[in-house]
Amino acid sequence: MTKGLAMRGTWKALAAAALAGVLAVSGCGGGDDGGDASQVEVFSWWTGPGEADGLAAMQAHFEKTNPGTKFVNAAVAGGSGTQAKAVLASRLQNRKPPDSFQGHAGAELLDYIKAGQIEPLDSFYEDNNLKQAYPQQLLEQISHQGKIYSVPVNIHRSNMLWYNPKILEDAGIDGPPKTIAEFITALKAVDDRTDKVPLSLGIQWTADHLLENVLLGDLGTDAYNALWKPGADWSSPAVTKALTDFAEIMKYTTQESASSEWQDAAKAVVDGKAAFNIMGDWVYGYYVNPGPNGLGKKLDTDFKYAAAPGTDGTYMWLSDSFTLPRNAPHRGGALAWLKVAGSKEGQDLFNPKKGSIPARKDADKSLYKGYLEYALNEWTSPDTKLAGSFWHGVYASNKWHTDIDTAVGLFLQNKDVAKLQQGLAAAAKNSAQ
Structure with a gap:
């Protein structure tokens, strides 16, 4: 093994x-x-x-x-x-x-x-x-x-940050943010200092994907993993903090993205239209593969990557x-x-x-x-921690998955963090029945 x-x-x-x-x-x-x-x-x-x-x-x-x-x-x-x-x-x-x-x-x-x-x-x-x-x-x-x-x-690794190095330079950002707090600061800097989109997003499931990354980044690996065990407390102040940060991050995303797939959101980064995109590492194949299906882009020139903010050292995996x-x-x-x-x-x-x-x-x-x-190397390193992607099937059953998606969909309409947390807590409770 x-x-x-x-x-x-x-x-x-x-x-x-x-x-x-x-x-x-x-x-x-x-x-x-x-x-x-x-x-x-x-x-x-x-x-x-x-x-x-x-x-x-x-x-x-x-x-x-x-x-x-x-x-x-x-x-x-x-x-x-x-x-x-x-x-x-x-x-x-x-x-x-x-x-x-x-x-x-x-x-x-x-x-x-x-x-x-x-x-x-x-x-x-x-x-x-x-x-x-x-x-x-x-x-x-x-x-x-x-x-x-x-x-x-x-x-696959779910918790990856893809970014445009030139836009970060133009916004005065030294490198990829390492914490959720730094990420929010960087998004604001891009918004204030450039005419670019801070964070590209696609259709609703990409918001669910973003949510799992923010939860992991704020809570840490052990607390994130514990959320998927029977009796987990989805109403805790720590979850409230993570969801509040998620709501703040969402303010810096594209608002017209409801019909755009993950490829569109990822392409915005290498096209110089968006600074950041949080998405799984299937983005890499899309970026570097030659046309007509791939974009034929170059690592370190057209784009760079890092672990999603707050998640370095953890591999949020799916298969x-x-x-x-x-x-x-x-x-x-x-x-x-x-x-x-x-x-x-x-x-x-x-x-x-x-x-x-x-x-x-x-x-x-x-x-x-x-x-x-x-x-x-990260996957096989004895020092790497593992977390399972809930959106991509490791932790959440299809029903739980659907209930989470429903809660996120309502949040995208009402922007109410308290209701989002209530919906997620109810989804977790219903999954145990």
Whole structure:
């Protein structure tokens, strides 16, 4: 097991807390017992720059190693899977599942497990020696009652700050802010001294993403992680302070961003229109990949990066993974796809383009340059603390996720911090029922 991850015993407790109370699901062990391999329909939300390139690279590898199987890309556009999840829910409810679908590792998978919609994959893991390939802590996050339910493809870092160095220089800011207080001061400086947008933002889910970063930056790693345990106090003064800071930060964001995706918000930074953007490291793939899908920008010239304010030394992680739905129409094709998704070759083709690092421990480190080299070193360092992204599926179930989004949506309309805190506290209470 990776040395850095082996030392993080708190994750076992957090995983157990997230999975507590889930009903047992009976079913087969996900063994490779064949089935129709004439094609495979792979459902994801990877349609944007970087992610689409990564999927295309993995698809090409799949088609090369499975020449008799047709690959059907059923991706649905929309950052963070907001649109795709609604389409998927309808298909699963109507018993018309794809052969494999993308899901964030962690609590997000619990809803599918409880509904009996995905198969455990323990036999598949044994047949392909995958238990040895992944960090133990990650396996715990994708397991329920000792069974594994998905195949992780990557690790992303949610808590990243992307910034335009020239705009910071013009605003008299020496470097990236290291605390939330410094961040607010820097936003004000950009607003006062330049004609640029201090912080670029996109559609509503990017505000949810910003919220998790502000909570982590203000509360610290241990207190943030504790929020997702049963009985956590979402009404505390510390949470009030973090939400007040979130409200202040929101004053410096683009007001016309309701229809803009994360790519638009990220592009504003390298286009010289905005000073800062807080977004996951999928931004890096978008920035540096060549056109037409990427922007072909240069690190340290067109943009720079740092940990989001107040979060240096903490890796707020998430993982994209693929599942095996029950009654998959082309089960043999699905298992062939999962084999590629879990392979060293597949992950090393996918992740450099996506802007993420492999979930496996045996990555070819020579492929990961610039930011990705930094990310890989941070992920495996024994000194790095871990926090799970609630917005991207690690800590919050789909229902809790939706309730948080509802509370944030109301806040964007009324700007009432007290009501936002009440909504978040109610969402946490309802998640335990």
